Amino acid sequence: MRPLTEEETKVGSIGRNIAHLIDRPDEPYCFRMQKDRVYYVSEAIMKKATSVSRDQMLSLGVCFGKFTKTGKFRLHITALDYLAQFAKYKVWIKPNGEMSYLYGNHVLKAHLGRITEDTPEHQGVIIYTMGDVPLGFGVTAKSTADCRKLDPTAICVFHQTDVGEYLRDEDTLF
Amino acid sequence: MAEPMDVTDQLEVHKAKYDNVMVERPVPVEFDLRCLAAFDPNPVDDAALKSQSVDEYIRAWSRGGAQLLINAIFGLETESTEEGFFAKLPEMVSRLPRSKPVPKDAPKTRWEKFAATKGIQKRKKSRKVFDEATGEYKPRFGYKGKDSKMDDWLIPVPDNADPYEDQFQKKREEKRQRVDKNKMQQRRNAEEAWASEKGIDHREARKMQLNKLIVDSKTSTASFGRFDKKLENEGKIKIRREKRKFESTTIPAAAEKDAQMRIAEKIGKPKTKDANINIRKAVHNVRSKKSRTA
Numbered sequence: 055m056r057p058l059t060e061e062e063t064k065v066g067s068i069g070r071n072i073a074h075l076i077d078r079p080d081e082p083y084c085f086r087m088q089k090d091r092v093y094y095v096s097e098a099i100m101k102k103a104t105s106v107s108r109d110q111m112l113s114l115g116v117c118f119g120k121f122t123k124t125g126k127f128r129l130h131i132t133a134l135d136y137l138a139q140f141a142k143y144k145v146w147i148k149p150n151g152e153m154s155y156l157y158g159n160h161v162l163k164a165h166l167g168r169i170t171e172d173t174p175e176h177q178g179v180i181i182y183t184m185g186d187v188p189l190g191f192g193v194t195a196k197s198t199a200d201c202r203k204l205d206p207t208a209i210c211v212f213h214q215t216d217v218g219e220y221l222r223d224e225d226t227l228f
Numbered sequence: 229m230a231e232p233m234d235v236t237d238q239l240e241v242h243k244a245k246y247d248n249v250m251v252e253r254p255v256p257v258e259f260d261l262r263c264l265a266a267f268d269p270n271p272v273d274d275a276a277l278k279s280q281s282v283d284e285y286i287r288a289w290s291r292g293g294a295q296l297l298i299n300a301i302f303g304l305e306t307e308s309t310e311e312g313f314f315a316k317l318p319e320m321v322s323r324l325p326r327s328k329p330v331p332k333d334a335p336k337t338r339w340e341k342f343a344a345t346k347g348i349q350k351r352k353k354s355r356k357v358f359d360e361a362t363g364e365y366k367p368r369f370g371y372k373g374k375d376s377k378m379d380d381w382l383i384p385v386p387d388n389a390d391p392y393e394d395q396f397q398k399k400r401e402e403k404r405q406r407v408d409k410n411k412m413q414q415r416r417n418a419e420e421a422w423a424s425e426k427g428i429d430h431r432e433a434r435k436m437q438l439n440k441l442i443v444d445s446k447t448s449t450a451s452f453g454r455f456d457k458k459l460e461n462e463g464k465i466k467i468r469r470e471k472r473k474f475e476s477t478t479i480p481a482a483a484e485k486d487a488q489m490r491i492a493e494k495i496g497k498p499k500t501k502d503a504n505i506n507i508r509k510a511v512h513n514v515r516s517k518k519s520r521t522a
Contacts, residue, residue, distance in 0.1 A: 056474045057484060063491045073492040082481035085488075097481045104477055172509045199512070 055088045055103060055111065062087070065127050071140035088113075091120045092127070094136065113228040130227060131190060131215040134180070138188035141180040143173045145192070145211055152183055156218040161192065161211035163204045173198045179211060190216030249299070251292040259300050262320040266297040335421035338413070443467050 063072075063085070075094065076083065082097040088111055095103070095115025103114045116136070119129040129137070147155055151165020167184050175197045181189045192211040194201075201210050219227060243250075258267045276285040304315040336344070343349075356365040359374050366374040383395040423430035446453035446467050453467070475484075 055477050057477065057479060059474065060487070060491060063488055064495060070492055070495065072495075073489055076485050076488050076492070082485070084481060084484055086477070101478055172506065172512055174508060197508070 055086050055100075055108065055114075058085050058087055058092065062092075062121070065121075065125065074140060075136060085118070086114070087121075090122075092118045094118050094133075117228050129191070129215070131217060131219045132227060134188050134190065134215075134217070137191065138180050138182075143170045143177050143179045143194075144182060145169050145173075145179045145194075146182045146184055146186075147189070148184060152189065155181065155189060155213065156216050158213060158216065158218060158222070160195075160209040160213045162206065163201065163208050163210050164206035166201065166210045169198050169201060169210075171198055175200070178214075181211065181216070188217075190214065190218075249295065251295045251299075253292070253296070257293065257296050258321075259297065260321045261300060261304065262317045263322060264297070264301070264317075265322070266293055266300070268293050335417075335424065337417045338420070439465055 076085075083094060084097055084100060086093050086095055086100055088108070091113075093113070093115040094117075099115060103111065116132055117130050118133040118136075119127055121127055145161065145166065146168040147161055147165045148167045151161065151167075154165065155161055161181065170179070173179065173194055175194060177194045178191060179194055180191050183189060190213070192214045194211050195209050196204060204210065253268065253270050255270050258269065259265070260267070272289065273285065276282065279285070301315055304317070306313050306315050308314075353368065355367060357368050357374050358364075359366045366372060368374060380396075383399070385391055385393075385395060389395075419434065420430040423433035426433070442459065442462075442465055446456065446465075449456065452471070
């Protein structure tokens with residue numbers, strides 16, 4: 055377990071909103087790297103965790119994602135609750151598309167309920183149900199304006215992760 | 229017999245008529261007619277340059293130069309085409325400096341150096357030679373060349389050779405070896421040329437290159453080659469690289485927060501003032517306004 059380097063903080067950052075995660079009024083929180091995973095953890099727990107050796111420690115706090123071997127950062131579904139609070143671009147899907155999405159499929163135009171105005175193309179977005187429950191995140195295939203012209207079977211948002219992964223990838227998720 | 233006529237008056241009139249055209253300069257003016265240029269080596273009048281009428285003087289002087297140039301052009305040989313009369317411009321006289329440096333001599337190969345000391349000279353040979361076996365002219369070397377002989381359908385086994393040895397295979401291998409040897413020599417020539425250009429011994433250059441490769445491979449692992457197989461005399465190669473350092477796991481939260489806030493400040497910031505404007509949104513606003521008014 056170690057703190058992130060400056061480079062890692064830049065790569066793995068979720069934008070300016072990282073400030074909200076670090077600068078919390080209730081309790082000091084920090085990011086820690088364990089093996090290749092980045093965890094968001096309260097300082098009290100982090101200090102307790104120093105007594106566990108590197109090989110023995112499986113997980114602490116909330117896993118935000120992992121660094122790939124090529125040095126890119128891959129967000130995990132476990133970070134969804136925090137990301138959803140600060141999301142700039144959102145997509146809401148209709149109830150009939152929820153199950154399809156939760157099984158790992160892309161979001162089709164037919165299932166698209168609402169989308170944030172002026173969302174650009176290839177923009178990371180958070181996906182919600184119509185009742186504002188976050189389901190996962192993805193990348194837009196088309197901008198908001200282009201989405202209007204699409205036919206119903208065309209893909210609007212590419213699937214990245216969804217809460218179904220809590221069941222599917224239970225072993226490697228945390 | 230007629231009385232001799234006095235033509236001086238007529239000559240005067242004729243001269244006055246062409247007074248403008250005939251310009252005289254003490255030193256003859258040089259021309260480069262291909263560039264339509266005239267170079268006047270005559271000294272200018274210093275007093276006239278300093279006087280009030282400097283403008284007029286310069287105008288008159290340069291008019292004279294231009295007149296001479298035009299006279300010279302009109303003195304050229306002409307040819308008549310459908311589009312009109314054209315003067316045939318001569319070759320260019322002026323020497324222009326070259327834009328690129330003079331190319332360097334290619335570095336000498338080992339063979340060229342040896343040939344120079346022995347006084348061996350290159351002889352011109354014809355590209356094609358007569359092949360008696362087929363009765364055709366074939367290239368001396370290379371593709372379908374005379375000596376390649378890879379298309380032999382039969383090779384007699386030499387007396388002292390192993391009868392079970394594949395002569396065709398042997399031939400192919402020999403060719404392969406010759407090609408490899410040539411490649412090695414080419415590489416060596418290139419290395420020696422590079423070293424001599426730098427002014428170092430080529431053996432030293434090779435040593436430096438190998439040392440660098442060893443250092444690179446040693447420092448490519450996280451442990452700096454601590455667990456790698458040791459090479460002979462490896463202790464002589466010094467490896468100095470910065471080791472990556474991490475902060476202590478339990479640094480004070482306030483210090484860590486400050487550092488990360490500084491990074492957060494940097495990443496979200498638009499690079500310029502204009503970048504802060506959401507162009508897509510602005511365009512959308514303008515368009516929707518237009519459609520409402522229309």
